[in-house]
Amino acid sequence: MAELYATVEESARLLDVACHRDTVWPILSTYEDAFSHPAAVVAFRVATALRHAGELDCRFRTHPDVRDPYAVALSHGLTPKTDHPVGTLLADIHDRCFVESHGIDFGVVGGFKKIYGAFTPDDLQEASKLADIPSMPRSLAENVGFFARHGLDDRVGVLGIDYANRTVNVYFNEVPAESFAPDTILSTLREIGMATPSEQMLKLGEKAFGLYVTLGWDSPKIERICYAAATTDLTKLPVPVEPEIEKFVRSVPYGGDDRKFVYGVALTPRGEYYKLESHYKWKPNAVNFI
Numbered sequence: 184m185a186e187l188y189a190t191v192e193e194s195a196r197l198l199d200v201a202c203h204r205d206t207v208w209p210i211l212s213t214y215e216d217a218f219s220h221p222a223a224v225v226a227f228r229v230a231t232a233l234r235h236a237g238e239l240d241c242r243f244r245t246h247p248d249v250r251d252p253y254a255v256a257l258s259h260g261l262t263p264k265t266d267h268p269v270g271t272l273l274a275d276i277h278d279r280c281f282v283e284s285h286g287i288d289f290g291v292v293g294g295f296k297k298i299y300g301a302f303t304p305d306d307l308q309e310a311s312k313l314a315d316i317p318s319m320p321r322s323l324a325e326n327v328g329f330f331a332r333h334g335l336d337d338r339v340g341v342l343g344i345d346y347a348n349r350t351v352n353v354y355f356n357e358v359p360a361e362s363f364a365p366d367t368i369l370s371t372l373r374e375i376g377m378a379t380p381s382e383q384m385l386k387l388g389e390k391a392f393g394l395y396v397t398l399g400w401d402s403p404k405i406e407r408i409c410y411a412a413a414t415t416d417l418t419k420l421p422v423p424v425e426p427e428i429e430k431f432v433r434s435v436p437y438g439g440d441d442r443k444f445v446y447g448v449a450l451t452p453r454g455e456y457y458k459l460e461s462h463y464k465w466k467p468n469a470v471n472f473i
Contacts, residue, residue: 202291206294242287268318272318325404380448
């Protein structure tokens with residue numbers, strides 16, 4: 184764990200991001216078993232959006248035996264207890280679905296942020312059924328028709344709960360190939376009120392393997408949609424890499440012989456921004472999400 188902390192600290196320094204031991208070390212020590220597990224997956228991520236400036240995110244997968252990593256976070260003081268429905272959502276998901284593994288997301292500045300629940304590839308969930316979970320944002324139910332029209336309703340592979348921003352990410356697996364065609368992307372974005380995409384976004388979208396949407400409790404609308412492409416060589420992507428991300432690639436270390444990236448573009452009603460996840464430790468067939 185000391186080695187991983189040193190890696191996080193050095194990576195943040197190279198990116199001119201403040202890294203405080205009092206923020207990072209408690210998270211690493213709380214989930215120490217996850218990092219030492221043979222199937223451990225650890226990744227670093229940066230984004231070009233203003234709200235992400237000055238931050239380096241770290242993501243890791245927990246051991247499947249950790250049934251409720253949110254309860255663990257609460258008991259160790261990593262996040263405050265809340266009466267908001269976001270605080271009961273993970274438990275409610277477990278009551279209705281088999282969750283194969285979890286992921287934890289934290290920032291070296293912002294601390295504990297998110298928990299992801301991943302379903303098995305042969306047991307993808309239906310958005311229409313997940314919408315019946317009492318603590319789920321009602322915006323999921325409001326958009327079930329949209330998911331069905333695009334062949335996504337029965338393809339939910341991961342749910343990401345953002346405790347800091349009180350939102351939920353819904354990740355879709357085995358997305359129909361036509362969803363990534365430029366004309367389809369354009370019509371999809373118009374349908375849900377997102378900004379007109381750039382040509383760069385459309386080129387990256389054609390190479391995407393999956394997409395996710397962000398939903399909240401305060402609005403029935405989809406807040407954000409993200410398309411993500413995976414590669415072991417960024418030069419093979421059909422788009423230039425953003426300057427902030429290029430600096431990130433030069434600065435963040437990785438373990439093993441191969442390097443893996445997940446490059447995503449997120450669309451909001453106000454515009455688009457880019458995110459890059461670089462895997463420090465990864466295993467073949469590991470769940471991809473950004």
